[in-house]
Amino acid sequence: MNQPDASAARDLPDLTERREALAVLAAAESQEIARGLRQLDDGLTYSEPRPPEVGLVMLRGRIGSRGAPFNAGEATVTRAAVQLSSGEMGFGYVLGRDREKARLVALCDALWQVADRRAAVEAEVLAPLRQQQKEKKDIERARTAATRVDFFTLVRGED
């Protein structure tokens, strides 16, 4: 499958930050996103050019981890797109079959692109999720680190 070069996406503003925000949303549960969104919901109006849809994405690995790609198996993915009445289009693509989550992620993505709304999305939705995800990861990493093997060499009698 031919995919456009990554440089094709370069003209999108703040793409690194936007992708980072989407990664945080993708790792969250839909209720958690909804909880944050409720804080800034002041009669949002938007349309759904793509209502939530469940499908598959073929996951690819690389031969030997860094070589040519191969198809490792599929995953369920749900996608959605929403458009704010002000025109911003948001996309939700998430692993799994949670339609509501895909729609909420798309809505957050659209709101994030509105200059005078970004700060609120960051503060009400993303910041608590980031904090929560960091705490969870820190615990997992600390527990993993406790299973690190400390080798010690048995020194022989002479030399």
Add this chain to the structure above:
Amino acid sequence: MYVAVKGGERAIDNAHKLLADARRGDRDVPELSLAQIDNQLALAVDRVMCEGSLYDRELAALAIKQARGDLIEAIFLLRAYRTTLPRFGASEPLETSAMDIRRRVSATFKDLPGGQVLGPTFDYTHRLLDHTLAEQSEVEEPATAPADGARFKSVAELLAGGGLIEGNDPPADEVGDLTREPLSFPANRDLRLQNLARGDEGFLLALGYSTQRGFGRTHPFAGEIRYGEVEVEFFAEDAGFAVPLGSISVTECQMVNQFTGNGTQAPRFTRGYGLVFGQSERKAMAMALVDRALRARELGEETGAPAQDEEFVLSHSDNVQATGFVEHLKLPHYVDFQSELGLLRKLQAEFDARDAASETPMQDAAE
């Protein structure tokens, strides 16, 4: 002769009701929830996702429940389900070098950058039944230690620097997909790995084991086994960029095998590769062993062992195909069997006639 071609509807209905009853079992015993299966039978879920070739923990748990714990039946259910969904496309290749590591061991280098972390493993357990699990038990909080955030550099990266190990295959223009095009032989390595990734763990384990016992020896070392979370990204046409989809857990095995070399190239280590969904270490290792064995021809090695025969391996690795063909034998074959029976009766009649006409029947029979 009369052969029944219809009927049995009521018997089938009742059998399925009986199945549902047997699945539920004693009503005084609480029913399993999908979350219980996902959490407490996590490795069964991993195996079903892996061989069902569909990453979705909840669906795999549902399949296991519906199949009464028959994992091949559960795998079959997942495979059937996936055919009902449209495919949006293919992900960007997973970056296993950026894995959030939960376990990483190497049998070749003890002092790897990032260290060796055992994670949740059965290794070094005594394999004695733990009777405390028979009752509800309090589980201790796991120990913690400061995580230094060092990157886990892979053994392949380490060896590559010194030219001691072979490099990577150049990317192909097109990635083969056996869910779209039936396999044909010879198959490229991308297709072979796709086949092995969804192949039956037991079959690959036996084949990998056979290479260790001498049927196509490859002198393997477990260069590295890592298990953890990797981010998935998907280039979404409508968004116009690679969108992060969330993360999945995978196990990767880099097998380092004995050297090859030729007139133009110095001897160096070769590699076998395994990548599977979830924490499926045995499967990842077996896959890497078989991947390497299947490269015998490419590397100019002697061939002829079962694990080196790609048509044999790839045509028999899929347990859904295998179970379909084996289990179809129990479906009605009345017509086939009646015709066999007719033929046999005719042959026996001919034999008896010849027998009666012969003067030395015993000798004839012995021929």
